[in-house]
Amino acid sequence: MASHTKAEAEERTSPPRLRTRPLAASAVLIGGLVAVALGLAISISVGAADIKLGTVWEAVFRFNPELTQHQVIQELRLPRALAGAMVGACFAVAGAIMQGMTRNPLADSGLLGLNAGAGFVLAICFAFFPGVSYLNLILYAFIGAALGAGIVYGIGSLSPNGLTPIRLMLAGSAVSALLVALSEGIALYFRIGQDLAFWYAGGVAGTKWIQLKLMFPWVAAALICAMLLSRSITLLSMGEEVAASLGQRTGLVKLAAIVIVIVLAGAAVSAVGAVGFVGLVVPHVARFLVGVDYRWIIPCSAVLGSLLMIVADIAARMINPPFETPVGALIALIGVPFLLYLARKERREL
Structure with missing residues (x-):
């Protein structure tokens, strides 16, 4: 009898079995990291003047400051490629956390106002504090991302029927449009349009x-915290009641998750601007490949997000050389149809 009672107690406090594919997840991580390394090499080699991969290897590991190609690689192309990988991981992990925490398949930092909020505060900085340092720009981007998310969730929660995914997406679209319009108004009035064009x-x-x-410590800390929080995000994705019954302090978990998302989205927007849809598409692909356990979804999203941004940046330089196509526009070609598909799927399930 006592053993039966103990078994029931363990069953109540243990998480339900999850549909996971650890072998597939390991393959995605290993294959993705190899593809990211190859993508970084190609990204460094292509451009206005193509550089051989052998020269790229020498410039990275045996740098010669007297060679012009080595200087181009070290000062221009290598930081650009690494920034793409870092930012892709930021957007993708932020989207994965938001989708798991809110149980909203449409959640993404771009759709829910974080990107627009960060851009709005950056516009204010350019207008009133033109000499602000890059470190302060990152901090202001964090504040703007928090502002955008707070307004969206505040408006969405006013609905008497609850905060459904569709309502949250509509509130995010409206707030994003408003913040972008205000940013453009500031740019026109203070004549900083060229600064904001990027x-x-x-x-x-x-x-x-x-x-x-300046970005790396913030991003590294946020990604590590995301991994530490991944099990709690998995439980939240099953429902707040389930998570609470398994001993999770859901309020504290949500607060920590929101802080992580704000740091990731704010750092990414401060570096590359308002690139949307990475955090929407990548977590769904990762979930399809590895299952519903966020202990696998988050690292796989980071790798796949990095790969997507690297490939998009390469394509941006190859479509119309020597001119560059905006990376955000290329990713939107994938993201918009995917968003419409998800929205239609959600509507059918309501």
């Missing part, structure tokens, strides 16, 4: 080592 288009061109050095 943030609107989105891209990693012109990224410097100082930006990477």
Whole structure:
């Protein structure tokens, strides 16, 4: 009798069995990392003047400051490629956490106002504090992302029928449009449109080592915390009641998750501008490949997000050389149809 009672107690406090594919997840991680390394090499080699992969290897591991190609690789192309990988991981992991935490398949930092909020605050900085340092720009981007998310969730929660995914997406679209319009108004009035053009288009061109050095501690800490929180995100994705019954302090978990998302989205937007849909598409692909356990979804999303941004940046330089196509526009070609598919699927399930 006592053993039966103990077994029931363990069953109540243990998480339900999850549909996971650890072998597939391991293959995605290993294959994805190999593809990211190859993508970084190709990204460094292609451009206005193509550089051989052997020269790329020498510039990275046996740098000769007297060679012009080595200087181009070290000062321009290598930080650009690494920024693409870092930012792709940021957007993808932020989207995965938001989707798991809110149980909203449409959640994404771009759709829910974080990107637009960060861009709005950056517009204010360019207008009123033109000499602000890049470190302060990152901090202001964090504040803007929090502002955008707070407004969206505040408006969405006013609905008497609850905060459904469709309502949240509509509130995010409306708030994003408003913040973008205000940013453009500030740009026109203060004549800073050229400064903001980069943030609107989105891209990693012109990224410097100082930006990477300032971003890396924030991003690394946020990604590590995301991994530590992954089990709790998995339980939240099953429902708040299930998570609470398994001993999770859901309020604390949500607060920590929101802080992580704000750091990731704010850092990414401060570096490359408002690139949307990475956090929407990548977590769904990762979930399809590895199952519903966020202990696998989050690292796989980071790798696949990095790969997507690297490939998009390469394509941006190859479509119409020597001119560059905005990376945000290329990713939107994938993201918009995917969003419409998800929205239609959600509507059928309501």
